[in-house]
Amino acid sequence: MTTERAKKTARSRRQFLADTAKAACGVGVFGLVLGLAARQAQSLPPVALRPPGAGAEADFLGACIRCGLCVRDCPYPTLRLSNLGEDVAVGTPYFVAREYPCEMCDDIPCVAACPTGALDPKLTNIDNARMGLAVLVDEETCLNFLGLRCDVCYRVCPVIDKAITLERSGNQRTHKHAMFIPTVHSEHCTGCGKCERSCVLDKAAIRVFPVALAKGQLGAHYRLGWKEKEREGHELVPGIIDLPDRLPQMPGAGLGNPGGKP
Amino acid sequence: MKPGQRPGQEAIAAKGRFAAFKWLILRRAVQAAVLGLFLLGPLAGLWLVKGNLASSLTLDILPLTDPYVLVQTLVTGHLPETAAVLGAVIVALFYVLVGGRAYCAWVCPVNPVTDAAHWLRDRLGLKGGMQFRRGTRYWVLAMTLVVAALTGTVAWELANPVSMVFRGLVFGMGFAWAVLAAVFLFDLFVSRRGWCGHLCPVGAFYGLLGAVSLLRVSARRRADCNDCMDCYAVCPEPQVINPALKGADQGASPVILSAQCTNCGRCIDVCSKDVFTFAARPDRREDSKTGAARDSSLRDAA
Numbered sequence: 001m002t003t004e005r006a007k008k009t010a011r012s013r014r015q016f017l018a019d020t021a022k023a024a025c026g027v028g029v030f031g032l033v034l035g036l037a038a039r040q041a042q043s044l045p046p047v048a049l050r051p052p053g054a055g056a057e058a059d060f061l062g063a064c065i066r067c068g069l070c071v072r073d074c075p076y077p078t079l080r081l082s083n084l085g086e087d088v089a090v091g092t093p094y095f096v097a098r099e100y101p102c103e104m105c106d107d108i109p110c111v112a113a114c115p116t117g118a119l120d121p122k123l124t125n126i127d128n129a130r131m132g133l134a135v136l137v138d139e140e141t142c143l144n145f146l147g148l149r150c151d152v153c154y155r156v157c158p159v160i161d162k163a164i165t166l167e168r169s170g171n172q173r174t175h176k177h178a179m180f181i182p183t184v185h186s187e188h189c190t191g192c193g194k195c196e197r198s199c200v201l202d203k204a205a206i207r208v209f210p211v212a213l214a215k216g217q218l219g220a221h222y223r224l225g226w227k228e229k230e231r232e233g234h235e236l237v238p239g240i241i242d243l244p245d246r247l248p249q250m251p252g253a254g255l256g257n258p259g260g261k262p
Numbered sequence: 263m264k265p266g267q268r269p270g271q272e273a274i275a276a277k278g279r280f281a282a283f284k285w286l287i288l289r290r291a292v293q294a295a296v297l298g299l300f301l302l303g304p305l306a307g308l309w310l311v312k313g314n315l316a317s318s319l320t321l322d323i324l325p326l327t328d329p330y331v332l333v334q335t336l337v338t339g340h341l342p343e344t345a346a347v348l349g350a351v352i353v354a355l356f357y358v359l360v361g362g363r364a365y366c367a368w369v370c371p372v373n374p375v376t377d378a379a380h381w382l383r384d385r386l387g388l389k390g391g392m393q394f395r396r397g398t399r400y401w402v403l404a405m406t407l408v409v410a411a412l413t414g415t416v417a418w419e420l421a422n423p424v425s426m427v428f429r430g431l432v433f434g435m436g437f438a439w440a441v442l443a444a445v446f447l448f449d450l451f452v453s454r455r456g457w458c459g460h461l462c463p464v465g466a467f468y469g470l471l472g473a474v475s476l477l478r479v480s481a482r483r484r485a486d487c488n489d490c491m492d493c494y495a496v497c498p499e500p501q502v503i504n505p506a507l508k509g510a511d512q513g514a515s516p517v518i519l520s521a522q523c524t525n526c527g528r529c530i531d532v533c534s535k536d537v538f539t540f541a542a543r544p545d546r547r548e549d550s551k552t553g554a555a556r557d558s559s560l561r562d563a564a
Contacts, residue, residue, distance in 0.1 A: 023395065023397070023398055023401045024401065026398075026401075027398070027402055027404075028405070030402065030405060031405040031406075031408065031409050034405075034406070034417050034418065034421060035409045035412060035417065037417070037420050037421070038409060038413040038415040038420060039413060039415075041415065041420055042415065058414055059414070061414070061415040061416065062335060062338030062339060062340045062410075062415055062416060063335055063338070063342070064335075064416070065317055065334075065346070065416065065419070066314075066331075066419050066425065066429065067313045067314055067316040068313055068314055068316075068429065068432070068433050069312055069313045069317060069318075069319060071433070072303070072309075072312040080433075080434075081433045081434070082436075083430070083433075083434055083435065083436020083437065083438070084426060084436040084438045084441065085436045085437035089415075089420065090419070090420055091316075091419055091425065091426070113319075115317045115319075115327060115342070115343060115345040115346040115349060116317070116332075116335060116340070116342040116345075116346040117341070117342055117343035117346075118340070121343060
């Protein structure tokens with residue numbers, strides 16, 4: 001009797017273990033695929049910009065619940081939710097600067113609408129938004145680089161003269177005209193995308209990329225001598241070694257032809 | 263049901279066509295109304311409700327958030343703002359009241375699709391296919407949370423047909439229809455009641471909410487049951503019926519206590535003897551139309 005019951009228990013235990021193993025393995029494979037898909041989804045294409053206050057992409061994908069309330073409260077056709085089949089994680093809000101940039105509303109309705117804080121509610125001044133960073137990607141086609149006074153990206157910038165300035169330099173082609181080079185300053189650029197949107201070329205010479213993609217970073221140990229001098233009021237290393245000045249070079253000399261011999 | 267007869271024929275004969283489909287019609291109406299409310303904004307410019315099932319704002323004041331999606335963001339390590347937490351608490355309390363899986367039967371946009379797949383499967387007489395255990399959904403639910411924690415992403419929302427289809431209808435479909443088609447074909451050809459009845463973690467989550475829910479179906483007139491089996495044939499979770507309907511001899515409550523019951527009310531519709539009714543969980547009353555019932559109060563006392 002007891003052995004009978006013991007046998008039955010053993011059988012049901014075996015059954016239980018087998019069922020558990022089956023479910024765990026089956027669901028585990030499913031989970032692996034899902035996890036890989038999730039990792040893949042973290043790579044945001046560079047043209048897709050997140051709404052203001054979104055923070056780093058990995059954090060955003062953990063905080064956004066894909067409800068679309070930011071899209072609903074965006075008064076412009078800027079924000080949209082990614083559909084299945086697009087490169088952006090499905091259901092998350094984004095905009096493409098060249099199609100419709102962020103208009104930088106003072107009251108930032110998209111951030112106010114976000115129920116989870118995926119768009120950081122601490123962002124109350126839209127000038128502090130960092131949706132991306134404008135980069136003048138193509139000096140070969142930018143009209144200002146060709147010596148013209150296009151200036152459109154500079155004119156439309158909501159943070160004009162801070163985020164984009166025109167830096168004057170000489171025109172090396174004509175040797176008599178000036179060039180006004182649109183120059184982006186990352187400490188002021190919000191990444192709204194108006195410059196990219198309004199670039200008059202068929203394909204924009206200035207584009208907004210996610211900050212992580214657009215911005216370099218100095219090594220932590222770098223010290224800029226002139227800034228240190230300014231801060232300290234004197235040279236950090238007094239009487240720094242002065243390297244000997246070079247002698248005048250022979251005509252035609254260059255790196256490829258040292259000494260200028262024929 | 264007699265051999266060769268579709269379930270519900272006896273009920274139509276006994277109660278009339280409307281009464282035999284009352285809860286089904288009501289359910290479809292509620293599903294359409296929920297979707298309609300969300301569509302009023304984008305289609306008619308009448309913004310009573312904004313957002314989607316993940317989170318919404320009604321009349322610019324009432325936040326509602328899907329507690330399951332909120333739990334997913336919690337395990338990724340994000341601490342949500344008050345609006346989302348408040349919304350999730352309201353929704354959770356509501357479903358604790360009306361039955362967790364009432365979400366599946368009355369709100370979820372995938373339900374009409376899997377119901378259609380099941381109907382067609384029956385009509386075509388398709389048999390066999392994969393069989394999952396009913397508990398598999400809890401494994402899937404656990405898996406979605408583990409993946410969310412490991413990847414730091416609300417990963418399930420990359421694949422969730424429920425949110426994807428609803429969002430698709432309200433915000434633009436993309437290829438979400440393909441996911442819906444996949445679920446339909448899966449239920450039709452691969453596994454009977456496979457998605458909603460065995461795998462969907464959303465249903466599993468709401469089922470857990472409903473483990474203590476107040477509103478339940480009760481087999482109050484189980485004494486009148488004529489064993490026609492129609493309720494088993496139409497029920498999306500037929501395993502939940504037996505303890506209540508046939509448990510009188512073991513002294514079991516006539517109330518269907520299983521968290522897997524979706525409170526769809528289809529059993530109430532198809533029963534020609536009106537055995538089933540909606541009731542509160544503690545309400546163990548029994549009665550009988552035909553007088554066949556043993557006096558339940560006497561039996562309870564004994």
